[in-house]
Amino acid sequence: QLELVESGGGLVQPGGSLRLSCYIPDFSGYYSIGWFRQSPGKEREAVNCYSSTDGNSHNVQSVEGRFTSSASGAEYSVYLQMENLKLEDSGVYFCAAGRFPYASCSFVPSEYSHWGQGTQVTVSS
Numbered sequence: 623q624l625e626l627v628e629s630g631g632g633l634v635q636p637g638g639s640l641r642l643s644c645y646i647p648d649f650s651g652y653y654s655i656g657w658f659r660q661s662p663g664k665e666r667e668a669v670n671c672y673s674s675t676d677g678n679s680h681n682v683q684s685v686e687g688r689f690t691s692s693a694s695g696a697e698y699s700v701y702l703q704m705e706n707l708k709l710e711d712s713g714v715y716f717c718a719a720g721r722f723p724y725a726s727c728s729f730v731p732s733e734y735s736h737w738g739q740g741t742q743v744t745v746s747s
Contacts, residue, residue, distance in 0.1 A: 624648055624736040626717050631741030634707055638745070642702040644717030644738060650674075654720060654727035655700040656734050657691060659713035659743070666716070671727035672700050680727060685711075707745045714740040 630642040644655060657670040671680050672691040679691040688707075693700045700717065718734035720727075728734070 624653070624719055626719060626736055626738035628715065628717050628738040628741040631715060631743045633744045633746065635747055636707060636709055636745055638707050639703070639705045640707065640743060642704070642715055642717075642741060642743075644700045644702070646698055646700065646719065649695070649698045649700075652721055653736075654722050655691070655693075656718045656720065656727060656729070656731075657689075657702045658716045658718060658731055659711070660716070660740075661713040664713075666731050668729035668731070669715075670702055671729060673722075673726035675722075675726050678726065680729075682729060704743075707743075709745050712743060712745045715743050716740045 627645040651674045654674045655672045658666050660666040669685050670689050670691050688705050690703045717738045719736040720734035
């Protein structure tokens, strides 16, 4: 079982920044990492995915230009840097690991096999 541990959430004002970490002790290049968020009453939605195949960060449209993911093999971690945060970015953020032999990564939650416990991000003035 692959363990994922998120951290870095918190309270931030609109326009502020946060960096989330997803620590994966057994991280290998076989897994790509998806970042998802869920707000009360809403379905879990993708915001970004990091491809272990090409090392690229992929955003959904709503966060384009504001979010970037990256990885550190030495730290067994994948990071989500979030800039210019908006009120609607609030939610519980999850990282997830999955294998995608025919794609770089995915925005579909059901395609990921391992999930972290989530970290709360609150954007509020």
